[in-house]
Amino acid sequence: MPVTGDQSLIKKINQSIVLEMIRDHCPISRAQIAELTGLTKGTVSTIVNDLMKDNLVYEIGPGRSSGGRRPVMLMFNKAAGYAIGVDLGVNYLLTVLTDLQGNIVLERMTLYQDLSYDEILSLLKKDLRTVFDQAPSSTYGIIGIGIGIPGIVGNDGTILFAPNLGWKNVDLKGVINSEFQVPVWIDNEANTGALGEKLYGAGRESSNLVYVSVGIGIGTGIVLNGELYKGISGFSGEIGHTTIEVNGKRCRCGNKGCWELYASEHALLSQAKSLPMFRGKDDRDIDLEFLVHLADGGHTEVINLFNQIGEYLGIGIMNIALSFNPELVVIGNRLSKAQQWIVNPVKKVLSNRLMPYHREKLRVEFSSLGTYSSALGASSLAITNFFSESKVTIE
Structure with missing residues (x-):
């Protein structure tokens, strides 16, 4: 009508x-x-x-x-209601409760190794229930839950394929909605990260930006002319699975030589475990924070490893710059903790390889939100939809 x-x-x-x-x-x-x-x-x-x-x-x-x-x-009245944002990573759950202006009120971090759907779902429900129970009383209560996941999400919120989790055709949205009886939105975690940076972080003043989420894998969220670009089917941003080595390593996505196999946290840890200095050491003791600590202490082998990861990261960012010509590329998620050790090789690659026309107005920055970009962007999905009920647009 x-x-x-x-x-x-x-x-x-x-x-x-x-x-x-x-x-x-x-x-x-x-x-x-x-x-x-x-x-x-x-x-x-x-x-x-x-x-x-x-x-x-x-x-x-x-x-x-x-x-x-x-x-x-x-x-x-930013405290009239609260939203929940979840960054569902490959080895962690970050759950935040925010007010209606995106300020974090409380948070929970849960780490895990078991990637089975049932195990992660159990942990997710537990963390969500804890946040629900601890939320301050308000007029509108919990207005919704947004979840960012490392995979391809259909327009109806179904998780079609999350290669690093081993999930296919998962109706997480329906399960969480049924459990908590509030609206639920699910999107790719790089898209929610891009929203987080655009609304609250380094991208607030930028209309054309690409958020590069570098964790166990690599995903990208693309903002063009101030709007999140999702492509005709909603599947844009899978740049972590573009090929940078024709006959490279086999990826879980089915391709070979994917960018994320050479420039992600997983690539860093895999190569670190093969270093002579770590022979005989329990793999569980070798994590990103430990490697950053060693680099800070002057360990040459680890510094060289970060340099190599940074170079591969720079190659992918160069391809992004050539494809989209953005004004800003934001590097976020866990590898941003190693900013000191990867920033120079990234910039060196861009300086030496990227055409000057694309490099002239390009800024490359690290996330100002740290590891919170995706969770805050996911929370914003709930906030935006809450206010869209009273918002009318004329086209």
Whole structure:
């Protein structure tokens, strides 16, 4: 049924405009909202009163006067509800509870080795239940759960293929929705990482950026003209599985010579375990943090290994720059902990190999959110959908 311009629709559009203005610019007065939006002061006042009744907006007292009576300032009530974001990695679960502006209220980190679906699902449910139980009381409670996973996700939220987890055709969304009775959104973890950086991190001022998630594998989230680009079927960003060695190692995805086999945390750990200095050492003791510690201590073999990983990472970023010509590439996820040891080889590759036209305006930065990019981006899926119920767009 077509939407017509009746009074209820107009009111909904105006309410959406006013709420977004308060969210983005608070503290702000009613008069400032009217001036910035072009709405009448009476309309703004009526809408603000409704938003206050809904506990989405509150007053904080008078602001500065510009010549007359001091205006009453308004704030968005970020604690009116809470969202959960999950970064479901290959060997970890990071679960965060955020307010409606994406600020982390509490978090849980769980590590695991068993990649079976049943085991990870059990841990996920346990962590989600803990966060639910510890969430502060609020008007709207838990508004939804967003989950970022390292794999290909269908438009209906089904996990079609997660090679590093060994999962195929998994309806995680349906299971979690049934268990917790709140809306659930699932997307590729690099996409949620790109959203996290765009909304809260290094990409806030960039309209064209590529987020490179470097963990056990490599995924990329692509933001073009301010919007997350997902491709015709929603499967874009699998650049970690592009070929950089024609007759290279066999990948779990079925291909050979994939980028992530040479530039990921998994590549780093695999090569580290073959170093003479680690012969006889338990593999479980060799992790990223330990290698960074050794590099910081001046261990040449480990520094050289980081240099090699950085060079391969630079090769992939060069290909990204040639393909998308972004203004910003953000390196995130776990390997960003080794920034000090991989930044120079990455930049050296780009300086020596990338055409100057593509290099001129390109910035390469490490995530300002650290390991939280994907979890925060996943949380934003729930927040965005919560507010989309009151938001009207005209095309």
